[in-house]
Amino acid sequence: MNIIPADRLNTVQEYYFSTKLREVAEMNAAGKNVISLGIGSPDLPPSEETVRALSESAAKNDAHGYQPHVGIPQLRDAFATWYKRWYDVTIDSAKEIQPLIGSKEGILHISLAFLNPGDGVLVPNPGYPTYTSVSKMVGAKIHTYDLDENNNWQPDFEALEKMDLSGVKLMWVNYPNMPTGANGSLGLFEKLVAFGKKHGIVIAHDNPYSLILNENPLSIMQVEGAKEICIELNSMSKSHNMPGWRIGLVVSNPQFIGWILKVLSNIESGILKPMQMATIAALNNLDEWHRKNNIELYANRRRYAAAIMDELDCTYDENQVGMFLWGKIPAKYKSSEELADKILYDARVFLTPGFIFGSKGERYIRISLCCNEHMLKEALERIKKLQS
Numbered sequence: 001m002n003i004i005p006a007d008r009l010n011t012v013q014e015y016y017f018s019t020k021l022r023e024v025a026e027m028n029a030a031g032k033n034v035i036s037l038g039i040g041s042p043d044l045p046p047s048e049e050t051v052r053a054l055s056e057s058a059a060k061n062d063a064h065g066y067q068p069h070v071g072i073p074q075l076r077d078a079f080a081t082w083y084k085r086w087y088d089v090t091i092d093s094a095k096e097i098q099p100l101i102g103s104k105e106g107i108l109h110i111s112l113a114f115l116n117p118g119d120g121v122l123v124p125n126p127g128y129p130t131y132t133s134v135s136k137m138v139g140a141k142i143h144t145y146d147l148d149e150n151n152n153w154q155p156d157f158e159a160l161e162k163m164d165l166s167g168v169k170l171m172w173v174n175y176p177n178m179p180t181g182a183n184g185s186l187g188l189f190e191k192l193v194a195f196g197k198k199h200g201i202v203i204a205h206d207n208p209y210s211l212i213l214n215e216n217p218l219s220i221m222q223v224e225g226a227k228e229i230c231i232e233l234n235s236m237s238k239s240h241n242m243p244g245w246r247i248g249l250v251v252s253n254p255q256f257i258g259w260i261l262k263v264l265s266n267i268e269s270g271i272l273k274p275m276q277m278a279t280i281a282a283l284n285n286l287d288e289w290h291r292k293n294n295i296e297l298y299a300n301r302r303r304y305a306a307a308i309m310d311e312l313d314c315t316y317d318e319n320q321v322g323m324f325l326w327g328k329i330p331a332k333y334k335s336s337e338e339l340a341d342k343i344l345y346d347a348r349v350f351l352t353p354g355f356i357f358g359s360k361g362e363r364y365i366r367i368s369l370c371c372n373e374h375m376l377k378e379a380l381e382r383i384k385k386l387q388s
Helices: 007-011 016-029 048-058 073-087 103-114 129-137 157-162 186-199 254-264 273-283 287-311 336-347 373-387
Strands: 097-100 120-125 141-146 168-173 202-206 230-235 248-251 324-328 364-368
Touching: 007 129, 048 273, 073 097, 073 273, 097 103, 097 254, 103 129, 103 168, 103 202, 103 230, 103 248, 103 254, 120 129, 129 141, 141 157, 157 186, 168 186, 186 202, 186 230, 287 324, 287 364, 287 373, 336 364, 336 373
Parallel strands: 120 141, 120 168, 168 202, 202 230
Antiparallel strands: 097 248, 230 248, 324 364
16 A cells, blocks of 8 residues: 655644654663753743633533634633733724634634735744644745844844735744744734735734733733724733643734635634633733732843853844744854754753754753752753853
């Protein structure tokens, strides 16, 4: 028998973290005790109220059936209230919100809803690898646009205007930026909205990091007229310590939401009601919980990440936000992978090499802050011994 997979598998590889974390697990099984500073998976639990709401709802006999694809009204209302609270953006909860089983899944739904095979999509370099892999899987034509440290990792609109934009239907953007930690601004978002309207390109803004180490969280939907051309993804994973729960949302105009729902409803079967009730509780976390878990915690951890960068002679912008620290490697290393592998095999600390985010990330490494201070301190000591 000569069974072969679909051609689309030839366009993508297994996700880097899937393969590398398997290697780390093998090293740990061999007793090497690797400290992982790789992925952005919060290591602390959600609020007590979130867990309690899940438990109480799950104990009810009628809570386990299929749920509406659009989510229960209370959840959509809670998302709308949350957007008003944090971004001062008014959202019609009945028509302009679609709950998701994770915002990463939303990248696929959006791509399927807007891109035909051969349509163009603008993808940032460096950028989240899923923008590229999903675009390839739906058969889109990828046009990368470079982000540069000297431009604060923002799009170069003059360069974009010089590109052949015919056939381009969608543009992925992400601020606060991952992997670079560069913050967004209303000025940047205004330029993006204007660019999208001028060229008829849907601006898809991925916004899961806005509350992390950030005193001024922003949404692209704060720009007048943004809903006409923009889609915004948001997530409970980072800001509410719920990465494994797989709860997110997409915000846009009713027509765009309807198209996304048409795709989603043919793939998924709704979100478990206890998960929705727990999410409502999480969205109502007190300001004190937010400051402790999203500001103070990561600020303390980043001191150790900065010390690791210093020990490795890496340079970095101290104004970064989000749950990572992004640093430029010294010239003595030929690549980010060389440095990351050296630290992994010799110091038993896993850092993320920047090359996985695109060619413009080749000279950088990324440190996750999703590790307690004790482990970060131990990682620093291991690297100090290696450098001595």
